[in-house]
Amino acid sequence: MSQAKVLYIHVTGLSAEILKNLVLAGIRAVLCDPRPYPDAVVASPNFLLPCADRNFTDGQSNPKKQKYLTVAEAMQPVVEELNPLLGSCEISPTSVDELSDKYVSQFSIVIASQLPKTDARRIAKATTNAGGKFFLADTFGMMGACALDLGSKHIYRPEIGKTLLDPTPLRRYISLDEVLDCPLDHATNRFHKTPPPAWVQYRCLLEYGDKNKSWPSELSAEVFFEQTRSWIKETAPSLLENELLSETSLRALAKVATSEVAPVCSVLGGIIGNEVIKAISGKGEPANNAVLFDGTTCKAWGFLVDPL
Amino acid sequence: MTTASSSVPHLLSGMEATLGTNMLTKIQSSKILLVGAGGIGCELLKNLALTGFRHVQVIDLDTIDVSNLNRQLLFRSQHVGMPKCTVACQVATQMVQDPSLVSYTAHHGNVCDNDTFNVQFVQQFDLTLNALDNVVARRRVNRLCLAAGVPLIEAGTTGYLGQVNVIDKESDVACYECQTQETQKVYPICTIRSTPSMPVHTIVWAKELYKLLFGDKVEESMLFEDTTAPDAEPSTYMSAVLSFRRARAARDSDVVRTAAGEVVTKLFVDEIQKQLDMGRYKTARKTPAVLPTSVIVDATTTVPPTAKPSYRTTDLWTPTECVAEFIACLENAATAATVLPSFDKDDTLAMRLVTASSNLRSFVFEIEPLQSFYSAKGIAGNIIPAIATTNAIAAGLQILQAFQVLRAQLETGTKSAGKLGEYCSYINCLRNSTRNGLFLTASNLEKPNPRCFVCRNATVPLALNVNNWTLQDLLQKLIKKDLGFEEPTITLDGDIVWEEGSDADSEAFAVNLPKLLPQLPCGGIQHGTVLRIEDFSQDLTVDVAVTHQTVWERGDEEDDDDDTYQYVLKGSKPTASALHVPSNGALNNGVGTKVEEAEDDDDIVVVMAADAKGKRNRETNGDGPVNKRQKMSILEADVIEIS
Ligand SMILES: [Zn+2]
Numbered sequence: 010m011s012q013a014k015v016l017y018i019h020v021t022g023l024s025a026e027i028l029k030n031l032v033l034a035g036i037r038a039v040l041c042d043p044r045p046y047p048d049a050v051v052a053s054p055n056f057l058l059p060c061a062d063r064n065f066t067d068g069q070s071n072p073k074k075q076k077y078l079t080v081a082e083a084m085q086p087v088v089e090e091l092n093p094l095l096g097s098c099e100i101s102p103t104s105v106d107e108l109s110d111k112y113v114s115q116f117s118i119v120i121a122s123q124l125p126k127t128d129a130r131r132i133a134k135a136t137t138n139a140g141g142k143f144f145l146a147d148t149f150g151m152m153g154a155c156a157l158d159l160g161s162k163h164i165y166r167p168e169i170g171k172t173l174l175d176p177t178p179l180r181r182y183i184s185l186d187e188v189l190d191c192p193l194d195h196a197t198n199r200f201h202k203t204p205p206p207a208w209v210q211y212r213c214l215l216e217y218g219d220k221n222k223s224w225p226s227e228l229s230a231e232v233f234f235e236q237t238r239s240w241i242k243e244t245a246p247s248l249l250e251n252e253l254l255s256e257t258s259l260r261a262l263a264k265v266a267t268s269e270v271a272p273v274c275s276v277l278g279g280i281i282g283n284e285v286i287k288a289i290s291g292k293g294e295p296a297n298n299a300v301l302f303d304g305t306t307c308k309a310w311g312f313l314v315d316p317l
Numbered sequence: 318m319t320t321a322s323s324s325v326p327h328l329l330s331g332m333e334a335t336l337g338t339n340m341l342t343k344i345q346s347s348k349i350l351l352v353g354a355g356g357i358g359c360e361l362l363k364n365l366a367l368t369g370f371r372h373v374q375v376i377d378l379d380t381i382d383v384s385n386l387n388r389q390l391l392f393r394s395q396h397v398g399m400p401k402c403t404v405a406c407q408v409a410t411q412m413v414q415d416p417s418l419v420s421y422t423a424h425h426g427n428v429c430d431n432d433t434f435n436v437q438f439v440q441q442f443d444l445t446l447n448a449l450d451n452v453v454a455r456r457r458v459n460r461l462c463l464a465a466g467v468p469l470i471e472a473g474t475t476g477y478l479g480q481v482n483v484i485d486k487e488s489d490v491a492c493y494e495c496q497t498q499e500t501q502k503v504y505p506i507c508t509i510r511s512t513p514s515m516p517v518h519t520i521v522w523a524k525e526l527y528k529l530l531f532g533d534k535v536e537e538s539m540l541f542e543d544t545t546a547p548d549a550e551p552s553t554y555m556s557a558v559l560s561f562r563r564a565r566a567a568r569d570s571d572v573v574r575t576a577a578g579e580v581v582t583k584l585f586v587d588e589i590q591k592q593l594d595m596g597r598y599k600t601a602r603k604t605p606a607v608l609p610t611s612v613i614v615d616a617t618t619t620v621p622p623t624a625k626p627s628y629r630t631t632d633l634w635t636p637t638e639c640v641a642e643f644i645a646c647l648e649n650a651a652t653a654a655t656v657l658p659s660f661d662k663d664d665t666l667a668m669r670l671v672t673a674s675s676n677l678r679s680f681v682f683e684i685e686p687l688q689s690f691y692s693a694k695g696i697a698g699n700i701i702p703a704i705a706t707t708n709a710i711a712a713g714l715q716i717l718q719a720f721q722v723l724r725a726q727l728e729t730g731t732k733s734a735g736k737l738g739e740y741c742s743y744i745n746c747l748r749n750s751t752r753n754g755l756f757l758t759a760s761n762l763e764k765p766n767p768r769c770f771v772c773r774n775a776t777v778p779l780a781l782n783v784n785n786w787t788l789q790d791l792l793q794k795l796i797k798k799d800l801g802f803e804e805p806t807i808t809l810d811g812d813i814v815w816e817e818g819s820d821a822d823s824e825a826f827a828v829n830l831p832k833l834l835p836q837l838p839c840g841g842i843q844h845g846t847v848l849r850i851e852d853f854s855q856d857l858t859v860d861v862a863v864t865h866q867t868v869w870e871r872g873d874e875e876d877d878d879d880d881t882y883q884y885v886l887k888g889s890k891p892t893a894s895a896l897h898v899p900s901n902g903a904l905n906n907g908v909g910t911k912v913e914e915a916e917d918d919d920d921i922v923v924v925m926a927a928d929a930k931g932k933r934n935r936e937t938n939g940d941g942p943v944n945k946r947q948k949m950s951i952l953e954a955d956v957i958e959i960s
Contacts, residue, residue: 022367029390030706035537051327054367056390060328060414090393094534150335168749200753227334268331271367272720275360275713280756282706283477283748294749300756304717307481307744309757
């Protein structure tokens, strides 16, 4: 546990929660977030970055006045302060798209937020090939989702009460690549006859993010709606009548796509924190291969996205 | 005060886009009472600040201890010694965009203090959030909120398990006391470090001692004392500990032997003497006594108990044997190929050390019963640390439920309009998901228990031998301890036989205290008497119907042969208020005394140890019942939690 290192790609309100949980549990953090500070985090409920320093009033920062240029630099001292026993907190030397496979291979866990799908696929592959685990997680309004890849060789010891059973592999392993390619209308199981709303919404956002290199907003709601409808028509036409994919719902989703609500981050960040600890310790049955949360109903569940 | 859309601060723009301007305005204008500023409390306050709440008052009694730093997100080393609530409010204020708009007020005090925190005080709030770790305070806040008509959001966590519940007088939902209550099981760190009173306290301490001696990082132990800082207090035992660690690393057995003896003397003689000299136990119920020198001297010629041919794991060790065993452990550790850096109950060396040192500490503090290797292992295996992630999840869920309560208030224009059952859910948080994959289950709030004397004014049946009890006994053992009255007024047939509290004339009634129940005025308390107990501080009235009973069935675990104070309340004997750990090591069957039957399909009869996970097995809402295996793991998992 004390040897494990976690790489955080983009520190959002959600990943700040995961980071807090894991750093307090004694797990070292390395940061990769070259986004400009404070502009990139102005609306983020990242409690580790003191609001007073974020220069809200004029809406834009003056680089000369800023002590830190990137989000990672601003986070570094607060992470060190959060658990001084862990020593200094590293910052990754390169930007996200230059993160090499070799660099990524040193981490037990990689946690990414607001990351384009293409980068996610590449980094997930590099991480799991080296025996690490990859988590892609975001919240949007009252919803949140996480897709995770524990690697094909992951084994764990199931728990019954306090008893640990013998090591066993995942019942079914599906790589992040396949998870993100799985047609939406296949994302069902016996408990979810239609695809879970949080997963539907997350996929829509990821698809849009990949095409447009940014997440949708109220301003781009029109484009988001059109692109999403045509993507659904192509890949999962049976869902065209699904209420979640109606114009009203998609416009509403665009509006909250980058809205992070602190308690939603807090709950999902806690659940993912537990899953990371399970992944590192190999104790307890892990979620495979998605964790979904609906902050309105307050339900969270693990879900297997399975193309078959 | 109003928030026009354009002037919404950036930090809250996500909140506004998600919940709408009206809800954000409602949030900004609501007055929130937060009780507790520990693990869950800090998480709550952080979330309140980040979601736009401007008016929050926090009640907490504790000050920040060094050992809180690693676990509680708002506290740093410079805060040690300061009240938790004060620091939490300061730090949370810095999280908001415009501190001048918020007022986060700290009340460093006990929520049970009726002069300050009474029904009138609670009435000023729109909503109360509980972040407490003990039954007494929870019961208190439950009653205050019911009396004041203020919705209450409760949360409890035990290890990886947690639950969140919403309580509201008007909404026809269960109150905190409608359910069986957990026994106290969260122990503050100062209890472990300075004022142990139960075997479990000394075993937790011994595990920390193991960490101090063998951990990769000595400073991670709760017992670590930093002597290198410029203004550091001198430590009695750290230099002995460090010289042992150095000698072990160097595999120098002679120095290890000397250092091991030093560690014993420093921990069980010098440190205790230091605490005594500091006057720490002046007001304590029990005063420790240093380990007699003869015990340590005799140990040099004593065979460690586990080295005896006749040794059995159920043996109890004498203090001298404990010293010999402890020193043998340290010596063995110096020559062993590997020593685990963290405690594991299945590691023999670790358990020998923990058994020996916990018993020595119990001896010094006169804590009974002493534990065998076997029973200590049972206890040690049931100790689970507070898990920060569970606190984060529970607090997040409380805030999401708070949004629901505020939405109900916004839509009905009242504090609840009796409709919270439609807006809110009871949520269970699990480590391993249910059969259908749920990590969080949400179900309808429970209906009140018709037999609840707190929210349903139910009459409480009480069976006891009236000829053995005095009014004083009844008052202390039963009315205050079990029923949670603080300032009871007792009337028999309309006449007062006892009253206390502000404006009460206790002295006039003191003459009744030593009287046996039948000898009280107004005919006394006899078979069939109904006495009325009122507590104006909690706005609570209860009728107690007395049955005279002289013959009792005896459970196997009763170690008290005396029937004098036997009684049955509410149809079943209440759980001992302190966790009783039996010396026979039968942990899962012996802790606590309450037997509860699972209420639905399955025929599991579970002997509840302490039930924070307590809510009995529940149907989940529309997602099918929690499966049996899940139930078992919920109920078996945890006994004791250290925060
Ligand atoms: Zn009740």
